[in-house]
Amino acid sequence: MTPVSEAAERLQSLAKTAALLADAEVPPPDPVATVTYASRGRTLIIGSADQALPLARLLSKNLSVCVLITDEGPENSAAELSGQAGCLVLHGKVMRIHGWLGAFEVQWQPSEQGSDDNKEDGRGNFDLVLDLSTVPLISLHQPPQGYFSAGREPVAQMSAAVQLAQMVGEFEKPRYFHYKERLCAHSRNEIEGCNACIETCSTAAISPAGDRIRVEPHLCMGCGACTTVCPSGALTYAYPNAPQIGRRLKAMLSAYITNGGSYPLILFHSEKRGNTLINELTRQGSTDGRHGIPARVIPVAVHHTASIGIDLWLAAIAYGASGVAVLTTDEEAPQYREALGRQMHITQTILSELGYAGAHLALIQAVTPAELDEDLRRAPQGEAPAQPASFHVAADKRNTLDFVLDHLYRHAPARKEIIPMPAGSPFGAIAVNKAACTLCMSCVGACPESALMDGQNAPQLRFVEKNCVQCGLCEKTCPEHAITLVPRVAFTEESKKAVVLNESQPFNCIRCGKPFGTVQMIENMMERLSQHGAFAGNLNRLKMCGDCRVVDMMTRQREARIVELKPPSVGR
Structure with missing residues (x-):
């Protein structure tokens, strides 16, 4: 980072104050829809007898408790243990837990120690689950609300017990996302394309649903990583939405630059651990004067750092930021940091290829104020438009x-019309092997973004590059393996228009003259089906349209039908 004088630092501090005041004046986001949970306090405690029974006695005063003992435990009968705990006691091994606060479904395999009745009942519905297993039964980075994994630590068990006692009634949380099915590039005709959101989600809230996906709002914790990696915009973040963040960025950067600030760095951080870390470093700086948040750094709090991606990072650069940093702590799942890193690589590639000097993106991983201080001192300081x-x-x-x-290209120090991109980029073209392509149009039917189109009244395959999200459905659907993805960013006028990738002469039916395919398609069919029983000896049928083919088959059947002949008359 370029060193600044004391006077320049003071000027940047004033500019930063102006930026933060401008941010405070941005109208608040619109309210979002909510998701409701209802809990009646039906609680399942899972663990060894010595751990579970004391907690059951404690919680049974406020909750309806059932205990599932997973070890051999004492020799007491289930009835005796139930009396000790003041609740129903079962014995068994958990096979499956699924659900969320107010709607957990638990399946277990009864053990020999349980009663006959208990052995027959291996399923139950609960509102809350307290898991005392050494290894959590739900191993997600963000387990569902209503599930507490306390292990065998007394402090953790008591903390969970206090929270459980308060979780009776109705609860609400924001519905963090919007989903537009028509834009989803997950699948077509049982062929998978984009799985980015499913692979990134740390709560198992997203699952395949035919050609689309399904997001369970009760499991969604609002990280927004799915919206960051979604190439098409089918999933968008709602808490707050992108326009709201954009208004804040524009207001802050405009005020900072207008008031004489230079090299502004946008620092996205979470409202929880990230905010705490920044406050700790700020207090440290006010104490010793040697550390703290640099004046050029403009903190932007968001619900979750994984919800901010390439569109907003590039918007910040376009508004005048010299860099964007994302602060991650121990809150974020590993796959979130990996996804952010990949998106930053794509973003930096575009900026560097357009000639904007320096580094612009940084993924900061810090858990202490000292680590954050060190990373901010060497935060990116790239060239802005x-x-x-x-x-x-x-x-x-x-x-x-x-x-x-468009803005970055118009003001680029080095305009390049075509920028090669790394695999996984949401931008690109396709290459078509014309010798293999039969213009069957399977790819057109598979494309979810209208990037591929037919020629309407002519045998043509047309393509609009700016619509392509590189989901790969066309490549996987093509029966001739004639399509290859070409990740790149194009700034040409042709990339915004429909261009012809392949075309052929139409083939006319030899019986009625109606066009019904292409010359190449018919030639391929003749070659592949010449030995097929339905066409052997009747290859001309392949040169007929569907209607004429049926007529020809029926005509030949009538010609070849067997008629009954009268026997010759016997002489008198």
């Missing part, structure tokens, strides 16, 4: 990216 952008961030991710890329 000479003229800040005036556009607003759109609700649609791809629209925002169109605005951002």
Whole structure:
């Protein structure tokens, strides 16, 4: 980072104050829909007898408790143990736990120690689950609400018990996402394309649902990583939405630059652990004067850092930021940091190829103020466009990216019309092997983004590059393996228009003259089906349209039918 004088530091401090005041004046986000949980206090405690029974006695005063003992335990009968705990006691091994606060479904295999009745009942529904297993039965980075894994630590057990006692009634949380099915590139015709959201989710809230996905709002914890990795914008974050974050970025950076600030760095951090870490470093700086948050760093609190991605990072650069840093702590799941790292690589590739000097993106991983201080001292300080952008961030991710890329290209120090991108980029083209392509149009039917289109009244395959999200459905669907993905960013006029990738002469039915395919398609069919029983000896049928083919088959059947002949008359 370029060192600054004491006077410049004071000026940047004033500019930063102006930026934070401008942020405070941005209208608050619109309210979002909510998700409701209902709990009646039906609680299942899972663990060894010596651990579970004392907690059951404690919690049974406020909750309806059932205990599932997973070890051999004492020789007492289930009835005797139930009397000790003041609740129903079962014995068995947990096979499955699924659900959330107010709607847990638990399946277990009864052990020999249980009664006959208990052996027959291996399922139950509960509102709350207290898991005392050494290894948690739900191993997700963010387990569902209503599930507590306390292990065998007394302090953790008592903390969980206090929280459980308060979880009776109705509870609400925001519905963190919007989902537009028509944009989803997950699957077509049972062929999988994009799985980015499913692979990234740390709560198992997203699952395949035919050609689309299903997001269970009760399991979603609002990390927003799915919206960051979604290439099409089918999943968008709602708490708050991208336009709201965009308004904040634009207001802050405009105020900072107008008031003489230089090299602004946007630091996205979480409202919880990230905010705590920043406050600790700020207090440390006010004490010793040697540390603290640098004046050029503008902190931006968000619900979760994984919800901010390439569209908003590039928007910040377009608005005049010299860099964007994302602070991750021990809150974020490992796959979130990996996803953010991949997105930053894509973002930096675009900026570097357009000639913007220096590094612009940084993924900071810190758990102490000292680590954060060190990382901020060497935070990115790249070149920004000479003229800040005036556009607003759109609700649609791809629209925002169109605005951002257009602005960055127009003001780029080195304009390159074609930028090769790493695999996994949400931008690109496709290459078609014309010798193999039969123009069957399977790829057109599979494309969820209208990037591939037919020629309407002509045998053509057309392509609009700016619509392509590189989901790979066309490549996987093509029966001739004639399509290859080409990840890249194109700034040409042709990339915004429909261009012809392949075309052929139409083939006309030899019986009625109606066009029904292409010359290459018919030639391939003739070659592949010449030995097929339905066409052997009747290859001309392959040169007929569907209607004429049926007529020809029926005509030949009538010609070849067997008629009954009268026997010759016997002489008198």
